[in-house]
Amino acid sequence: MACNSSVSTRIAWGLISSGLLLAGSACKPHVANTTLDTARALPPEGQLAALPLGEIAGAAKLSAVNEVPNPLAGNAGAIEEGHRLFIAMNCAGCHGYDAKGGMGPDLTDAYWRYGGMPSSIYNSIYEGRPQGMPAWGRALPALEIWKLVAFVQSLGGAVAWNQYHRGLQGDHNVTSTAPEANSLLGVFDNPSGATTPTAGEGSALSAPPPAARTP
Amino acid sequence: MSVASRLVARPFAPALATLLSIIGAAYHSDVAAQNVSGAHANPAPNDPAGDWHMQARDFANTRYSTLDQINLDTVKRLRVAWTFSDGAAYGHEGAPLVIDSMMYVVAPFPDVAYALDLSKPGSPIKWTYSPDPSPLAVGKACCDAIIRGWAYANGKLIYNLLDDHTVAVDIKTGKEVWRTKLGNVENGETMTMSPFVVGNKVFVGNSGGELGKIGWLAALDVDTGHELWRAYSAGSDQLVKIGEDFKPYYSWMRGKDLGVSTWPADMWKTAGGAAWGWISYDPDLQLLYYGTSNPSPRVPVQRPGLNLWTSSVFARDPNTGAAKWAYSFTPHDQWDYDGVNENVLLDLTIAGRPRKVLVQFNRNAYAYTIDRATGEVLVAAPFAYQNWSSGFDMKNGRAIVRPDKEPKPNVKLPDVCPPDIGGKDWQPSAFSPKTGLLYAGIFNICMDVTDHRQSYIPGTPYDGMEMTRQAGPGNHWGEFMAWDPATGKKIWSIDEKFMTMSGALATAGDVVFYGTVDGWFRAVNDRTGKVLWSQKLGSGITAAPMTYLGPDGRQYVAVYAGVGGAAMVAKATPGFPPRGSTLYVFSIDGDSVATGLEMPTTESTGTLKQNDSSQTSRR
Numbered sequence: 015m016a017c018n019s020s021v022s023t024r025i026a027w028g029l030i031s032s033g034l035l036l037a038g039s040a041c042k043p044h045v046a047n048t049t050l051d052t053a054r055a056l057p058p059e060g061q062l063a064a065l066p067l068g069e070i071a072g073a074a075k076l077s078a079v080n081e082v083p084n085p086l087a088g089n090a091g092a093i094e095e096g097h098r099l100f101i102a103m104n105c106a107g108c109h110g111y112d113a114k115g116g117m118g119p120d121l122t123d124a125y126w127r128y129g130g131m132p133s134s135i136y137n138s139i140y141e142g143r144p145q146g147m148p149a150w151g152r153a154l155p156a157l158e159i160w161k162l163v164a165f166v167q168s169l170g171g172a173v174a175w176n177q178y179h180r181g182l183q184g185d186h187n188v189t190s191t192a193p194e195a196n197s198l199l200g201v202f203d204n205p206s207g208a209t210t211p212t213a214g215e216g217s218a219l220s221a222p223p224p225a226a227r228t229p
Numbered sequence: 230m231s232v233a234s235r236l237v238a239r240p241f242a243p244a245l246a247t248l249l250s251i252i253g254a255a256y257h258s259d260v261a262a263q264n265v266s267g268a269h270a271n272p273a274p275n276d277p278a279g280d281w282h283m284q285a286r287d288f289a290n291t292r293y294s295t296l297d298q299i300n301l302d303t304v305k306r307l308r309v310a311w312t313f314s315d316g317a318a319y320g321h322e323g324a325p326l327v328i329d330s331m332m333y334v335v336a337p338f339p340d341v342a343y344a345l346d347l348s349k350p351g352s353p354i355k356w357t358y359s360p361d362p363s364p365l366a367v368g369k370a371c372c373d374a375i376i377r378g379w380a381y382a383n384g385k386l387i388y389n390l391l392d393d394h395t396v397a398v399d400i401k402t403g404k405e406v407w408r409t410k411l412g413n414v415e416n417g418e419t420m421t422m423s424p425f426v427v428g429n430k431v432f433v434g435n436s437g438g439e440l441g442k443i444g445w446l447a448a449l450d451v452d453t454g455h456e457l458w459r460a461y462s463a464g465s466d467q468l469v470k471i472g473e474d475f476k477p478y479y480s481w482m483r484g485k486d487l488g489v490s491t492w493p494a495d496m497w498k499t500a501g502g503a504a505w506g507w508i509s510y511d512p513d514l515q516l517l518y519y520g521t522s523n524p525s526p527r528v529p530v531q532r533p534g535l536n537l538w539t540s541s542v543f544a545r546d547p548n549t550g551a552a553k554w555a556y557s558f559t560p561h562d563q564w565d566y567d568g569v570n571e572n573v574l575l576d577l578t579i580a581g582r583p584r585k586v587l588v589q590f591n592r593n594a595y596a597y598t599i600d601r602a603t604g605e606v607l608v609a610a611p612f613a614y615q616n617w618s619s620g621f622d623m624k625n626g627r628a629i630v631r632p633d634k635e636p637k638p639n640v641k642l643p644d645v646c647p648p649d650i651g652g653k654d655w656q657p658s659a660f661s662p663k664t665g666l667l668y669a670g671i672f673n674i675c676m677d678v679t680d681h682r683q684s685y686i687p688g689t690p691y692d693g694m695e696m697t698r699q700a701g702p703g704n705h706w707g708e709f710m711a712w713d714p715a716t717g718k719k720i721w722s723i724d725e726k727f728m729t730m731s732g733a734l735a736t737a738g739d740v741v742f743y744g745t746v747d748g749w750f751r752a753v754n755d756r757t758g759k760v761l762w763s764q765k766l767g768s769g770i771t772a773a774p775m776t777y778l779g780p781d782g783r784q785y786v787a788v789y790a791g792v793g794g795a796a797m798v799a800k801a802t803p804g805f806p807p808r809g810s811t812l813y814v815f816s817i818d819g820d821s822v823a824t825g826l827e828m829p830t831t832e833s834t835g836t837l838k839q840n841d842s843s844q845t846s847r848r
Contacts, residue, residue: 101681107439107690108368111681117690118368146368148688 055085056156062133062140069182083175084132086164096165099158103150113169118147122169124186130173131181135163266665266715268577273512279778281327284378284423285657286775288510289574292659293735294776298784299817300738304752304762308819310785311352313345313812316843320771320793322655323378323423324732325812326386327777331355333386333400334812337793338367338374340390341843342398348780350822350829352814356403358386359842363414366391369688370419371439373793377505377655378423378773380431382451387431389420395433397454407454411435411447416687418442425508426451427517427547434504438522438567441691444502444539446519448550458550462502462521462538463488469538470550477554478604479626482537491535499685501525502539506569506655510547511585514602517547518587520558520568526683527649528693529563530638536561540568542589544601554604558591560627563635564617564678565649565694566593571657572601573667577715579607588714590658590669592651595621595628598714610717612710613652613671614701617645636680636694648676648698650795657773658712659733659741664755666711666720668741670729673701673708698798706799709733709743709751711758721758725749727804730796731788732773742786744770746796748806750788750813766790768809781822787814 064080086092100106100113108118115121124130128138139159142149150159166172173181180186190196270289276282278295285292299307315336326333332345332352342358367374370391379388385397385406393412398405411433412418417440425432434446444462449455460470469488477483484490489497502521509518524532524539537555540562544553559566572587579586579598587601594615598608606626618628636642651672658669676696683693700706707729710722731744735755744750746769752762769792776786791809799805814821823829 102684104683104686104689104691106681106695107683107692111679111695117371143368145364146366146688148686153686 056160057082057085059156062137065133065137067128067134067137079178081131081176081178082133084136084160084163084167086160087132087167087175089164092161092164093168096161096163096168099154099162100165103154103162105162108146113166121166121171123171124173126171126173126181129181130171131178132163132167132172132175134181135166135172136160139163264663264665265720266577266713268575268660268665268714269662270573270575270660271512279327280329281324281775281777282381283326283426284324284380284773285507285509285571288427288512289660290507290509290571290657291573291662291735292657292733292773292775293661293737295737296776296778296784297736297738299736299752299776299786300740301754301761303817304738304740306817307752307762307764307786307815308817309764310814310816310819310821311823312814313343313352315341315343315810315812317341317791317810318808319791320373320375320796321789321791321810322375322772322794323789324773324775325787326379326381327775328381328400330780331400332777332787333379333381335376335379335386335388336810336843337376337791338362338391339843340376340388341841342379342386342388342403344400344403348822349832351831352823353831353833354839357839357841358398358403358405359840360390360394360396360405360408361842362390362392362394366393366414366419369414369417369440370421370436371690372795373797375421375794377421380424380426382426382431383429385451387424387426387451389422389424389433391419391421393418393420393435395420395424395431395449395454397451409449409454409456411456412437412442416440416442417689422505423507425510427510430457430547432508432517432519432547434506434519436503436505438501438503438505438525438539439527439690439692440688441499441501441525441685442503443498443500444504444521446504446543446545446550448547460543460545460550460552461488462504462541463492463497463500465489469552470545471552474546475552475554476603477556478600478606479556481535481560481625481627482555482557487535487537491537493532493534496532499525499691500536500539502541504569506567507571507657509572509574509587511574511601514585515546516544516553516601518542518544518572518574518601520570520572520589522567522569523562523565526685526691526693527565528638528680528683529561529636530680531682532561534561540566542568542572542587542599544604556599556604556606556626558589558595558597559593563630564593564645564647566591566651570653570655573658573660574601575660575714577665579715586714588667590653590671590712592647592654593617593628594647594652596712596714596717598717608714608717611652612669612712612719613708614646614673614675615652617647636678638680638682641677641679643677644675645678646675646701647672648674648678648696649694650674650698650798654730654795656730656771657732659735661735661741661755663737663739664711665713665715666755667714668709668711668733668735668743668755670731670733670743671708671710672728672730673703673705674698674728675701706802707745709753711755723753723758723760727769727802728796728799730794731770734774734776734786736776742774742788744772744774744788744790746771746792746799746806747804748790748792750774750790764815766809766813767806767811768792769796769806771796779816779821783816783820785814785816785821787812789813
């Protein structure tokens with residue numbers, strides 16, 4: 015490896031551990047914005063496994079969804095490193111150097127087949143998706159995946175971290191509904207009158223205990 | 230109204246059309262009768278004139294039909310006779326086959342096949358076949374989940390699934406006869422090309438040069454699907470099937486194991502050189518011709534050397550796969566120019582000497598007329614705007630590279646012409662033995678390119694070209710042209726605002742057909758280049774037109790409108806059409822057994838329950 019930054023060392027470790035190669039030439043001077051403290055602030059490994067991909071069936075629909083923000087969102091250094099990873103990990107080859115799509119989907123628009131919240135994007139990178147998206151969870155450490163998510167969020171099309179239902183319902187740039195319709199929405203959604211916890215209530219990092227995730 | 234009664238009702242139409250064409254031909258000057266280049270082609274295997282049994286119609290890849298009801302006089306009366314939509318959203322690039330009054334089409338992913346009965350009102354579906362390929366393949370195909378064609382042999386429809394299986398389907402029943410696994414889609418290998426049949430062998434090749442897959446061509450037994458041989462595009466002479474008989478014309482392609490030694494250590498294993506284009510065959514020389522794709526990664530600085538045998542053409546013995554000669558169009562290809570375009574086999578005289586040649590319009594914008602017995606380049610001339618080379622060295626058979634147009638990593642290199650998709654991509658040309666000219670849709674495009682060094686990660690692109698593409702001089706993206714293969718001269722050309730990425734069809738009616746990416750389907754006078762007729766279709770045309778004689782005695786012209794594939798590079802252009810999946814079939818006045826003043830209804834002719842899984846779930 016020609017590059018000594020902790021970032022590329024970690025990538026290299028991930029790839030080497032999975033039998034892959036990485037050309038050192040992609041390395042540039044390290045931008046030291048993503049410190050060990052940020053790494054410690056990452057959601058515990060496994061927490062995101064509890065995030066549903068579809069809507070929730072039955073009575074459980076009323077329980078809180080495990081929404082998790084990206085601790086690196088908006089971090090300029092993380093976005094730059096995420097962009098570099100986007101090229102180095104060959105993401106650009108599929109999604110386009112402008113991320114506007116090609117073999118893979120456009121990442122700059124509001125259309126998300128598997129969810130556009132940062133936690134959903136994290137899961138798509140970690141787990142892969144069935145139409146050709148590789149599962150990167152064994153090749154990349156969590157910190158690097160969150161940097162990629164930060165880069166994707168910076169492109170403008172992502173769904174806010176606590177907007178699980180809005181993302182599922184396709185509410186981008188919606189105008190307000192009629193007052194009577196708005197007041198009745200909850201009644202039709204919840205005919206039994208059970209209390210629905212506010213989305214995103216409390217600290218995301220104190221959400222329910224993480225489910226075990228086998229890397 | 231039955232077919233028979235319609236035929237009785239219009240007994241004079243074909244005869245009148247023939248008479249008109251005779252009068253028309255006599256009316257034109259002597260020039261009209263001339264074969265401009267003196268070129269001819271072998272029409273083998275001499276399939277019935279009204280049928281269309283293989284993608285290019287014949288072994289020589291001429292896409293020429295002897296039908297002439299639709300001609301200079303009648304073409305203006307072309308109207309839609311009937312349509313068929315397969316509902317598949319990806320690029321439609323193949324041509325229907327017509328065999329014994331049945332039409333066979335295969336949709337792009339999920340690769341469902343349909344048999345249509347042309348003798349019945351509305352051309353109803355006789356059977357469907359749903360192969361259920363893996364959805365993983367959609368994201369591994371570099372250039373859309375397309376299919377480029379399908380083949381017929383010995384009662385079977387044979388085609389490649391995007392997920393690296395070749396299937397054979399009984400054309401009577403629609404039942405699968407065999408399915409052969411040829412690759413591993415997880416690692417980025419796909420199959421998109423049209424199989425090609427000679428005798429009891431079917432030849433198939435892979436796609437995946439953009440994902441670091443080493444290219445190969447394989448021969449399968451038509452009846453069992455068993456793989457008989459496989460020849461790679463790089464590696465040792467043994468893998469490439471280079472032996473005693475291999476005689477490349479130029480010295481720089483001679484030597485031992487050049488498929489290894491023209492690469493940095495071990496890089497031949499991810500060489501690219503996929504065989505995703507067309508195949509042709511000379512029954513006299515008994516040689517098979519096909520091209521190989523770009524080297525991988527597309528970043529040249531990572532692979533110093535000639536990178537043989539990528540961006541090349543091979544001549545092989547179809548029985549053993551043994552290579553007889555090869556020729557690299559763009560050794561150490563730095564721009565993704567490939568070598569997979571169709572090789573049209575012609576016989577002509579150059580400098581007083583009769584030659585058996587192949588003609589290829591390469592993506593690098595040179596048209597090559599090559600002695601197909603030896604691999605000697607006889608004519609090399611640009612057919613589209615290019616600036617990557619300063620001329621052609623005929624002694625060495627190589628274009629002279631301009632150093633200032635060689636990409637370097639992390640440096641934006643502006644105005645390289647043509648771009649990766651070339652002066653012409655895979656869209657096949659046609660040849661008329663009446664005019665001696667080739668007809669081709671070509672491009673006028675340039676790129677700004679920035680290379681990025683690549684790591685090989687299986688299943689991901691091994692690519693590295695960041696590009697923006699724009700129109701070349703004249704500000705039009707496409708052209709349709711007539712080309713003299715003996716002199717290397719453009720005879721006429723038609724500027725098109727959008728890319729001209731359809732195949733071409735030449736006919737004895739003296740009209741040639743092509744389509745544009747914005748959806749215009751046109752008929753042109755094959756001598757003057759005058760556009761005689763156009764119709765806007767529901768999507769862009771990236772497929773090849775074909776023509777056939779219906780069981781009612783009428784000549785039809787058919788073409789898919791379903792834009793996709795590499796044409797999507799221009800998708801942001803104002804006026805670019807939406808996706809589509811409709812086959813349009815035209816006839817004079819739109820007459821057909823599917824058209825009429827009365828009330829035709831669908832006759833279900835199939836004995837089997839239809840099974841089209843693309844209709845029962847979203848794919």
